[in-house]
Amino acid sequence: MTDPASGLSSPRAVLWDMDGTLVDTEPYWIDTEFEIAERHGGTWSHAHALNLVGNDLLESGRYIREHMGIEPSAEQIVEELLDGVVARVEQDVPWRPGARDMLEQLSAVGTPCALVTMSYQRFVAPILAQLPPETFRVIVTGDVVEFGKPHPEPYLTAAAALGLAPADCLAVEDSNTGAKSAESAGCLVLVVENHVPVLAGERRVFAESLAGLDLGEVWAAYHR
Template structure:
């Protein structure tokens, strides 16, 4: 592997509940009506997408751009009181940073990403940060991971995505990255989606250099197996005289 790309919310910071509170506050203050599906629906959306959702589906009576700004302000106010860095986050980042260039690919606003990394004193560990608001589509579309790989100057297949959500896992896989999943206990991915990840761990504390190296070794083994399979079953030569397997003789009529 040549690079590691972290999601932010639910991977480095325990922020899903805080996002939910900030959005609910803005909705309540500006004429919106929250419904049970709203939290799950907005997971992985870019700020452009979830602010439009709050306007269109929840009835918040503000322009989407203003909704996004107010929610980000509410979230940053909460972070100023307490930054909920997840256990093992700092150690995982500082463990991997000397070996690989690191990036953040997140659905959070760019201002939120930058504020979190500065508050956590981890900004120097990351070469690249990408917000879904900088690309055409949010997760589960691959755009944010493709952009992170492009800025890292690394092919997606040589990158590892570290994700916690169903939409994040789908996004990383769609972009062609290897995916290391750490399921969010509050909003766990469906088992069928989790099964698609290359590796599933219980916490950031379990990530080591060996974890990433194992993905590299597995990739090499799979490449060799594919090569051997191609050699064992070469493509048919269109100019060959071979007419294919003999046809079975016609059945003899019963007498």
């Protein structure tokens, strides 16, 4: 089955979110946020933590500063967040079910992948170190874009770097923030919910897990 607009029977590339999608690192971020609150005498809640899922890090720093009621700047808060999660991920990378298998399958058939994450490069590096070289042909991190998710810039940047139209790419996301970014860029979005529910959308399809999933079938079913 082909897309009548593009003539494609499968996506030309897969653009991957990281936190909550490839790796279940959201608990690392949340634990670190509570540590920051304790360190600086602030208050925090699980509900506030979930509001940050998928967000640009600097925006998260501003949110934390305001709602935690602490003195450090947003920039300092981001660095403290990164210190905490990098230390944790260096000890253990919690891969989501089916994620590594799917990356291997895409590599085997020559489908290019891009990583599109609002995490910064120093957090991404220890995760990439556990994957074969060139798993991702393009890496877009939150510290290299002007506007983070939910703005479309991160996904537009990834597609352009691959030399592709966003409409020919499948994005994989786990949050409303990320899905809005990819959808606004023009991608079809495969949503695999994790810590937060995701709203339905015109260019969003849902799956319970990546395990055993055929992305070509997902693509074809949407364009049928």
